[in-house]
Amino acid sequence: MAKHMKKGHPDGKKVGGRHKSATALAQEVLEFAVKLPYVKKATTKPITMVNGGSRRVTHKVVDGGLMVTARMSGSVQKVMIVTTAAKRVANDLDAHFN
Numbered sequence: 001m002a003k004h005m006k007k008g009h010p011d012g013k014k015v016g017g018r019h020k021s022a023t024a025l026a027q028e029v030l031e032f033a034v035k036l037p038y039v040k041k042a043t044t045k046p047i048t049m050v051n052g053g054s055r056r057v058t059h060k061v062v063d064g065g066l067m068v069t070a071r072m073s074g075s076v077q078k079v080m081i082v083t084t085a086a087k088r089v090a091n092d093l094d095a096h097f098n
Contacts, residue, residue: 015042023047026070026077029057032096033068038085040065045078057097061086068093 015034022030022044033042052073059068066086068079083089 021047023070023072023075023077025055025057025072026079029068029070029079029093029097032093033079033081033089036083036089036092038088039081039083041082043080043082045080048076049074050076057093059090059093061090066090066093 015030026044026047030042030044033039050071053071053076054073056071057068058071059066062080064080065083066081066089068081070077070079081089
């Protein structure tokens, strides 16, 4: 875990937004993304509780970057990654998490 990130409460120069709680998988995605030179900012969205599910990371290109969904057993959290190189970030995420 990066020095500037406390467990479950990411922080740092490239981390933004008002929602500061993160699931373990969303925090892994966030930590990985902010290390990429072509990522300008990453923010976590509210955590949603769900029944079941397996660990997976999916993404969708949106205006301004990439919306990443980090799903674990019992929870889902979205991470918005602001970048002009969404396809590069998507490829890096796929290589790292899938």
